[in-house]
Amino acid sequence: MPTFYSTEVTSRLMLGTAQYPSPTILADAFRRSGAGIATVSVRREAGGDQAGQDFWTLIRDLGVAVLPNTAGCYSVREAVTTAQMARELFDTNWIKLEVIGHADTLQPDPFGLVDAAAQLSDDGFEVFPYCTEDLVLCERLVEVGCKVLMPWGAPIGTGLGLNNIYGLRSLRAHFPDIPLVVDAGLGLPSHAAQAMELGYDAVLLNTAVAKAGDPAAMAQAFALAVEAGALAAQADAMDARDMAAPSTPVFGKAML
Amino acid sequence: MSDTYTIIGGGVCGLTMAAELSSRGAQVTVIDPMGAPGDHACSWWAGGMLAPDCEGVSAEPEIMRQGRKAAAWWESQGATVHHAGTMVVALGRDQSDLTTFARRAPNAQTLPKEQIAAFEPHLAERYSKALFLSDEGHLDPRATLTALHARLSQRGVRFDGDIAGQVIDCRGLAARDVLRDLRGVKGEMLVVRCPDVVLSRPVRLLHPRFPLYIVPRSDGVFMLGATQIEASERGRATLRSVMELMNAAYALHPAFGEAELLEIGVDARPAFPDNQPRIRRVGDVIYANGLFRHGFLLAPAVAQMTADLVLDGKIPEVWYEDHRER
Numbered sequence: 001m002p003t004f005y006s007t008e009v010t011s012r013l014m015l016g017t018a019q020y021p022s023p024t025i026l027a028d029a030f031r032r033s034g035a036g037i038a039t040v041s042v043r044r045e046a047g048g049d050q051a052g053q054d055f056w057t058l059i060r061d062l063g064v065a066v067l068p069n070t071a072g073c074y075s076v077r078e079a080v081t082t083a084q085m086a087r088e089l090f091d092t093n094w095i096k097l098e099v100i101g102h103a104d105t106l107q108p109d110p111f112g113l114v115d116a117a118a119q120l121s122d123d124g125f126e127v128f129p130y131c132t133e134d135l136v137l138c139e140r141l142v143e144v145g146c147k148v149l150m151p152w153g154a155p156i157g158t159g160l161g162l163n164n165i166y167g168l169r170s171l172r173a174h175f176p177d178i179p180l181v182v183d184a185g186l187g188l189p190s191h192a193a194q195a196m197e198l199g200y201d202a203v204l205l206n207t208a209v210a211k212a213g214d215p216a217a218m219a220q221a222f223a224l225a226v227e228a229g230a231l232a233a234q235a236d237a238m239d240a241r242d243m244a245a246p247s248t249p250v251f252g253k254a255m256l
Numbered sequence: 257m258s259d260t261y262t263i264i265g266g267g268v269c270g271l272t273m274a275a276e277l278s279s280r281g282a283q284v285t286v287i288d289p290m291g292a293p294g295d296h297a298c299s300w301w302a303g304g305m306l307a308p309d310c311e312g313v314s315a316e317p318e319i320m321r322q323g324r325k326a327a328a329w330w331e332s333q334g335a336t337v338h339h340a341g342t343m344v345v346a347l348g349r350d351q352s353d354l355t356t357f358a359r360r361a362p363n364a365q366t367l368p369k370e371q372i373a374a375f376e377p378h379l380a381e382r383y384s385k386a387l388f389l390s391d392e393g394h395l396d397p398r399a400t401l402t403a404l405h406a407r408l409s410q411r412g413v414r415f416d417g418d419i420a421g422q423v424i425d426c427r428g429l430a431a432r433d434v435l436r437d438l439r440g441v442k443g444e445m446l447v448v449r450c451p452d453v454v455l456s457r458p459v460r461l462l463h464p465r466f467p468l469y470i471v472p473r474s475d476g477v478f479m480l481g482a483t484q485i486e487a488s489e490r491g492r493a494t495l496r497s498v499m500e501l502m503n504a505a506y507a508l509h510p511a512f513g514e515a516e517l518l519e520i521g522v523d524a525r526p527a528f529p530d531n532q533p534r535i536r537r538v539g540d541v542i543y544a545n546g547l548f549r550h551g552f553l554l555a556p557a558v559a560q561m562t563a564d565l566v567l568d569g570k571i572p573e574v575w576y577e578d579h580r581e582r
Contacts, residue, residue, distance in 0.1 A: 021314045023439075024530035051489035051524075054439035058529065072496075157464050207464075213360060 001036075002179045002201035004148050005094070005126040009065065011036035012196065013226045014181065015219065016206025018071075023058045025215050030062050033219035038064050039096050039204065041071040042086045043078075056089065067128060069096035074103070076116045083120055095120060096128045096150070096183075106156040110137045114144060121145030130183050133167035135174060142178060149175065150183035150204065153195065157207045159187025162194055172199045189218075189225030196229025197237070259283055260421030261566070266290070267297030268397070268551040269544055269558065270426035271404050275333050276559035278413050280567055283421070285414040292415075293401035298428050298490075299551045301445055301521040303471045303481050304397040305458050306330070306553055307342050309389045313360045316532055318574055319550060322557035327393045329556035334407055335400045337393045340457035343367075343376055344387040347507060351385070353462040358387055365390065378453055378509060394458050396473055397552060422566055425543045429488065429526040434538055435545060440488030440524030443549070444497040445481040448505070450515035453478075461508045468504035477518070480505050484549070493522040525549055533558050535565065536577040542566065 001008055014037040020026040030038065040059050042052065059066060068086035073079040076099060083095040099116050101109025108131050117127045121144055129141050133151040141149060151171060154160035162168060163185065172180060182195040183204040192203045203226060212218035259282050263270045266288030278284045290296040308323035327337045344364070346354040358364045364387040373380035375388065409415065425431055432438045455478070461468040471479045483497045498520055505512040528534055528546040533554055536543045542565070544558050561572035 021316075022527075022529065022531035027529075051440070051442070051487035052485075054488055055486035058439075211356075 004128070004179055007065070009036040009202070010034075011223075011226075012202040012230055013192075013223050014039065014067070014202055014204040015209060016204070017041075017059055018206055019210040020215055023055070026210075027058070027062060028216040029209055029219035030064065032216045033209070033223045035219070035223070036064055037067050037204075038062055039067045039069050039206070040090075041069050042089060043070065043072040043082050060090075065094075066090050066092060067094050067096050068092070069130075070098045072100070073098060074100050074109075076112045076119070079112070079116045080119050083116075083125060084123075087125070093124055093126045094128065095125050096130060098130045108132055108152070110134065113137070114140045117141055117146055118144035128181070133164050133171055135167070135171060138171060138175065142175070148179045148181065150181045152184040153182045153191060154185025156184045158185055159208055160185055161187055161191035162198075165194075165198070168195070168200070169198055186222075189221045192222050193225040193229035193232070196226055197232050199233050202226075261285070261424060262287060262419045262421060263424045263426055264288075265297075265426035265428060265430070266293060266405070266415070267426065267428055268299035268302070268401060268555045269428065269547055271401060271408065272555035272559040273424055273426055273544060273562060274408050274413050275404060276556075276563045277567070278408060278411050279333075280563055282563075282567065284408075285417045285420065286408070287417075287419065288415070293398070293405050295521075297401070298523045298525055299397055299401065301443065301482075301523045302397040302551050303445075303458070303469060303479055304395045304400070304552050305342070305392070305469065305471060306337065306394060307389065307392040307458065308553065309361050309363045309392055310342055310344065310460060311550065311553065313357055315550070316530070319532060319554065322574070323550065323553040324391075325560070326553050326556050329560070330395060330400065330552070333404060335395055335403065337395050338457070339393045341375075342389040342392040342394075342458050342460060343372075343379070344389070344460045344462065345379065345383045345385075345508070346462040350462055350464065353464065354385065354387065357462060361387070361389065363389055363391060376455055376457070376459070378455065378511075379459070382509065392458075394471055395552065400552070423541045424562065424566070425541050426545070428545065428547075429490070429524055431526070431543060431545055432488075434541075435528075435534075435536070435543060437528055438526055438545060439486075439529075440490070441527050441548065442485040442487040442489060442522065442524045443482040444485075444493045444501065445479060445483075445521045446498065446501050446505075446517065447473075447477060447479055447519035447521065448512070448515035448517055449475070449477050450512055451476040452511040452514060453509050459508065461504055463504060463507075466500045466504045468501060468508065470505060470508065478515070482549075488524050490524045491522055493520045525551075533575050534577055535562050535572055535575055536579055538579045539581075 013035045015035040070079040070082040099112040154163045179201040181202045308320040312320035455472045527548040533546040564570040
């Protein structure tokens with residue numbers, strides 16, 4: 001199992017906690033997925049006087065590690081402040097860092113992301129940056145102290161799967177020792193399996209489960225796919241070829 | 257069984273409870289320190305949609321089942337229910353949300369462009385496809401609560417006095433002092449006046465992040481709702497939420513850009529973890545709570561089940577819990 005900042009996690013599946021029909025269904029989805037990490041947003045829920053406390057208690061009661069995020073932050077300052085608040089609320093140095101650069105596509109602001117990651121790393125945070133699959137950006141993030149990278153598969157909530165297989169594969173090849181997590185854009189369990197087959201350490205998703213007709217069943221489906229993909233990654237898959245290769249010997253048969 | 261009841265809380269839950277019990281001959285007192293219906297009640301800010309089919313897309317099936325009784329009940333209490341159905345649309349790039357919605361709302365009928373023009377002429381030029389839920393209705397929450405309050409007074413329900421008989425607690429989120437698993441889900445809404453747009457029924461705009469519904473009131477007034485944030489605070493509408501609601505309305509029809517902003521409303525809906533209501537006995541008190549975003553839709557069913565329980569000893573088939581010490 002992957003180790004994030006010296007903590008070994010119990011599952012390669014990480015789930016977000018937004019948009020479920022109810023907290024009960026959210027809890028069912030976690031139970032059936034076996035997910036080891038729950039991401040939770042604090043920006044909008046904090047309110048005037050930590051008004052989100054009831055919901056956060058429900059999240060803590062899931063009994064999994066909590067990875068607070070800075071979802072909804074569009075500037076470095078906002079993200080850093082939200083991270084500091086999250087550290088107090090959840091008593092953890094972990095922070096999933098989102099600095100959104102575009103309101104429409106919700107794609108990360110790579111420049112602000114590096115800046116915020118540097119500040120937070122210096123301040124003792126263990127940063128999980130939500131980034132693009134850009135190699136140079138990822139190098140910068142590692143330089144400023146990130147020991148996990150979370151490139152997107154596709155824009156948040158699109159369910160398009162892995163948009164740039166080439167880019168994700170070269171990241172894996174370039175960072176053999178850094179835990180890599182595909183974060184965002186997954187729509188189907190097969191997308192998650194594909195990420196694991198590429199040798200990624202984990203996947204993080206939310207909408208694909210929360211917005212399914214039966215979120216708990218879909219959560220389990222993702223868990224099975226992640227397990228299948230991870231197993232395949234260790235099993236040295238065959239290479240694809242153009243010519244048919246019969247699986248039973250043809251030697252000795254009449255050639256007509 | 258006692259025939260005297262004291263209901264604590266005069267929002268949609270309490271008044272509905274009072275109406276149901278008093279119409280079956282019980283002596284009812286409603287205690288609400290804030291007096292007549294007003295902005296202290298979460299239901300004051302409601303949309304007033306009686307939309308079991310639309311809600312069934314993401315809510316438990318029981319909510320859809322129980323919600324089907326609502327329109328007839330409100331009419332039996334003299335309320336005006338508009339039986340105009342619901343229209344559901346999505347912007348061009350969100351058409352997949354419309355497909356999903358149609359699949360999950362079995363009663364949804366797909367309207368081609370010509371039929372949209374027949375139902376909502378102002379939307380026809382902007383949308384080539386819409387869904388229509390013909391069995392849904394809507395009412396004006398404030399007019400309905402105010403009228404019900406007056407009707408109950410005439411019927412002999414008392415709105416002052418001491419606690420007597422069986423207590424039924426309908427305080428909504430305030431009952432968290434006893435109902436520890438009750439939480440608030442914050443909602444923000446707007447009321448605008450926009451004579452340039454005419455809609456005859458609630459319209460829902462599907463959007464992955466900013467879903468919106470617009471409910472027409474009278475005189476060119478519309479209610480725009482509503483955010484849904486996991487927070488228990490009952491005030492503090494944020495600029496972002498208001499902006500999102502406005503953006504969505506503007507996207508639905510640009511003429512909303514010239515609407516006059518009449519009100520920014522905010523409150524927190526009382527909800528249990530499964531977002532379904534409960535009729536719960538704790539000690540000697542019966543609590544009816546957790547109507548979440550389904551106040552006008554589910555209050556009648558909850559009141560009827562509670563009345564069956566206290567008047568006839570009939571245990572409700574759903575949503576009932578007995579937490580009394582044995």
